[in-house]
Amino acid sequence: MSSTVGGGPSEVEVKRVFIGAGCNRIVNNVSWGACGLLSFGAQNAVAIFDPKTAQISTTLPGHKASVNCTQWLPSNKFAFKAKDLERHYLLSGDAGGAIILWEYSVLEAKWRYVLQVPELHKKGVTCISGIMVSETEAIFASTSSDGTVYLWEVVFPSTGGGDCELLHLDSLFVGSKPMVALSLAELPGNTGHLVLAMGGLDNKIHLYSGERRGKFVRACELKGHTDWIRSLDFSLPICNSGAAHYILLVSSSQDKGIRIWKMALRGSLDSSQSSKPEKISLASYIDGPVLVAGTTSYQISLESLLIGHEDWVYSVEWQPPSPASSEGIAYRQHQSILSASMDKTMMIWKPEKTSGIWMNVVTVGELSHCALGFYGGHWSPSGDSILAHGYGGSFHLWRNVGASLDHWQPQKVPSGHFAAITDIAWGRSGEYLLSVSDDQTTRIFSPWKNDTTPEDEGSWHEIARPQVHGHDMNCVTIIQGKGNHRFVSGADEKVARVFEAPLSFLKTLGHAISQNFTFSEDIQLGVQILGANMSALGLSQKPIYVHAEQHTIEKNPNDSLDTLEAIPDAVPVVLTEPPIEDQLGWHTLWPESHKLYGHGNELFALCSDHEGKLVASSCKAQSAAVAEIWLWEVGSWRALGRLQSHTLTVTQMEFSPDDKFLLVVSRDRQFSVFAINKTGTDGASYKLVAKHEAHKRIIWSCSWNPHSYEFATGSRDKTVKIWTVGKDLSVKLLATLPPFSSSVTALSWVGLDSKQNNGLLAVGMENGLIELWSLSVNKPDDGVEANVCAALVTQFDPLMCHVSSVSRLAWRKRESENCSSIQLASCGADHCVRVFEVKC
Incomplete structure (x- = not known):
């Protein structure tokens, strides 16, 4: 970027050479977009960095308070269908309750301030979660320490430079114990219905269902965690023989545990397993509540409980789907979860091929005494890299360089101070x-x-x-x-x-x-x-x-x-x-x-x-x-x-x-x-x-x-x-x-x-x-x-x-x-x- 202004004795051109900055020390601060860029808050600025060059490319001014959370639209989860998008969007929320929408033009590599979401939150925004429901439409939810969750629909312009339309869908009041983690998903087999999972200080996961442009109603609660819930993430609907029957929700908590919940179309669970009784695995399902969305209902069950971290687990995230090779299926959702914890490690979990039991297959980190744990971990859109951000405002990136076996090696990342x-x-x-x-x-x-x-x-x-x-x-x-x-x-x-x-x-x-x-x-x-x-x-x-x-x-x-x-x-x-x-x-x-x-x-x-x-x-x-x-x-x-x-x-x-x-x-x-x-x-x-x-x-x-x-x-x-x-x-x-x-x-x-x-x-x-x-x-x-x-x-x-x-x-x-x-x-x-x- 450069700026040239006449007016002096000679014309002067100014070009940016370098930005060094650390990441704000807060959960949900980092997001990895489908475009391959990473966003994070650095004091009142939203900073963008490219993992390929290990350089911070720009900082976006606009927030009047410290940036708490960022969320790409589309995020890495939708990278499999975002290859041809010319414009990507970014949401950022700050400690004053403001949320700003930014537009990034891929061809010009330029940023544009689009709009500020009408300021409804009275306190700091703690989490933003969004999904793309079509190429030009996204739904996002935001939560704050003021005990509210707001849902919005944003319609992106089909041509460059157009205006974005913002529609307020719903306001949910969750009471005196605020929610700090959100995840949105489309329900399988029922187009137009969405599910919102939220978790926070009351140790429960609350599920709400609603239509794309309708109100969201409380559906059920999932109990099991014994401390604050810090992170939630829905997989995309998982296809069996061409039809999507269920989605998975992963949750992590300060109780050091990770839980995987299965939400299956009622009836599909029995029919898929009754023909092959010998395939029933050790991870037999513990039936939970039923979620009703419109005329369809979903049986929720606890799929697995993952124990391995020795401290609070601040983030969990499904590996982004990859484009499917076979006809008729748009993507393949990987059965792979990344978790990041204050115990200074990130782990990748996968089900074992024969028994189906979820196992920790990769552990990275084990950082020395100079690090004080991780606030979050994220997959690259292609799934071959993982990034953590730590207590010292630092980034830690590993890339899988192995051909047939996993071999994760540290990579260069930008760094800088995490205070004035x-x-x-x-x-x-x-x-x-x-x-x-x-x-x-x-x-x-x-x-x-x-x-x-x-x-x-x-x-x-x-x-x-x-x-x-x-x-x-x-x-x-x-x-x-x-x-x-x-x-x-x-x-x-x-x-x-x-x-x-x-x-x-x-x-x-x-x-x-x-x-x-x-x-x-x-x-x-x-x-x-x-x-x-x-x-x-x-x-x-x-x-x-x-x-x-x-x-x-x-x-x-x-x-x-x-x-x-x-x-x-x-x-x-x-x-x-x-x-x-x-x-x-x-x-x-x-x-x-x-x-x-x-x-x-x-x-x-x-x-x-x-x-x-x-x-x-x-x-x-x-x-x-x-x-x-x-x-x-x-x-x-x-x-x-x-x-x-x-x-x-x-x-x-x-x-x-x-x-x-x-x-x-x-x-x-x-x-x-x-x-x-x-x-x-x-x-x-x-x-x-x-x-x-x-x-x-x-x-x-x-x-x-x-x-x-x-x-x-x-x-x-x-x-x-x-x-x-x-x-x-x-x-x-x-x-x-x-x-x-x-x-x-x-x-x-x-x-x-x-x-x-x-x-x-x-x-x-x-x-x-x-x-x-x-x-x-x-x-x-x-x-x-x-x-x-x-x-x-x-x-x-x-x-x-x-x-x-x-x-x-x-x-x-x-x-x-x-x-x-x-x-x-x-x-x-x-x-x-x-x-x-x-x-x-």
Whole structure:
């Protein structure tokens, strides 16, 4: 996707390069469509990813609350008859009760907001289930924690661009114990009648039947589960000798059990089995209630009880049918069920050929200690892949690569943070992007070159998770300069922590940058740390040395006891292809080399100079004494000074391009400029040279002109102001940009031409939108005051932008000034890291 807007000095094209995001931690969040794409909620956005490329292709803005559930129409269940559809539809429900319908054009690969379902739910939507009743008609049901279930019919346009018609069929009130799982199906042998199964907090499955455009009536209840019902799924009608006689319903619960229920046309059960009495299996049917739909009735029986999971079973799903080979039958419903549980496993269940007893035939997962179980599992439309989403916002995908026997192998998936992202920083030469988040992790994203297109940069992936912490992360800075890759991070604690890249990461980065990578021996000799181990409480990460494996240590026999300290050792690995979640969460940690003590509150902002000699840090503050900025010397890590100027939290700091000034902005609506003078042995001296009350509200961000002593400040008062530092060290206002539509929360200035002193200023806002402004600074030599020529160059397409506040913007280092394109990274409260390519 790209957006081009004229109006500036030159036309600029913006293209999306990468989106990294984690999945909201909630059941029913993920849906796999018949078109092969997956949808999931990432904070207030609906994110779409393609399993073939392992990339998130887009995020859809529109929800005002966190997205709880998504449902494709047609879903993977109807893939066998959706091959020729030009348009697919997606429903998404949020924590505010809103449901939105989206349209996806397969040929153009474009998305369109269609409509918002009239807002009837008073609380969050917890589940949406829908079925296609014809090529242009679908019925869907939604349930909410307000104790209601609503049924709708939606008629899709037969031609592109037409309007969808929405008809409210029925409202069902289920009382004080809400339903959290739904499934809809057409009843066999009785066209036009539907059955709706719902389950929830009262441990029963409630069945309702109704006509396609009529009211739904309560039919019966199925009892057996002893805890909340979490998932329900109907099979398609199962054909015996050409005629469909019965359908199966599978249910799962927090009682760790899975039950399969059979709904058979009355009479068909006896006739099919009486002729062959010897075929009666061990799974003999336990008759249950009778469901009446119109003039037809169905005998319900318990087909099987599946026991195997050791924790709550959050989802069950029938394998999607495949197109039938024989004439007269449209599809073949597979007798195969996928279940996902909080016990960290997914299982596939099938009936044994001779006895008919349902058995667990495949188990995947058994994830290490870094995962905390699965919230849901889904089949691919073709049935050869299965996907789970986990507690850590992560995806786990397995594909059956076996020819005759099942052989499920992990596949690449997109990944990202599952909470608000607070800060980002580019690697020393722009090789990778580092991000920190309220999900208590630090992550590294990088393009990974492949063999097929060596001239291309490659697709982006998360390649390391250097820090997995016990506190929410607030800020990070990469220390520039020669030597190893290092960064300093700050969290909701009073300590800043310094991390050094281990040998395993340096080698992995080499493979990502070049396929024909060979490692130089001198770096190997210089870096003696291979990786890092997690601490018991998730705070300090201990180094693993290169030669540690040569030392055999006598183990204490009590070490095997299950205690807090008995955390298994990490195995630092050199990755030759992008890693999967299990490797990231444990084996790509960086060792912590120093702690910086001094601040009185939680850390809030960090920055380092361009030379790699100084780091400045600030913390949350309500008084002048606590709002001081600490200067640290890189290497010795001693405190060089405490800079005092502000009375409230310092929100951002940045060194000038030549490191002679430190610019500081604060919640107290003022900015300060400190002159920094580096001395030989003592480190640095500093002096406050300017302080201004610059805005009417909090100043959130600042950025220097890379070519000169101008800088920009952005504030909650929706303005951006451009300032200059004169030769006499006085600061003057040069320009105020026209008011923005929302609070300005992030700024980043990049130079385009040093001779003409022009550049681009990226402006990020609280509403998630990003704009680019062209800034050209003229400095006449005859003593006349400098002036700024500013023009709006482009507003990013909202489909490319964040759906919540932009936290930080950062331009990637350019290879040369002649380079026509430059990359911009952004992060936000919507859990997304984004990289854009700007061609100018």
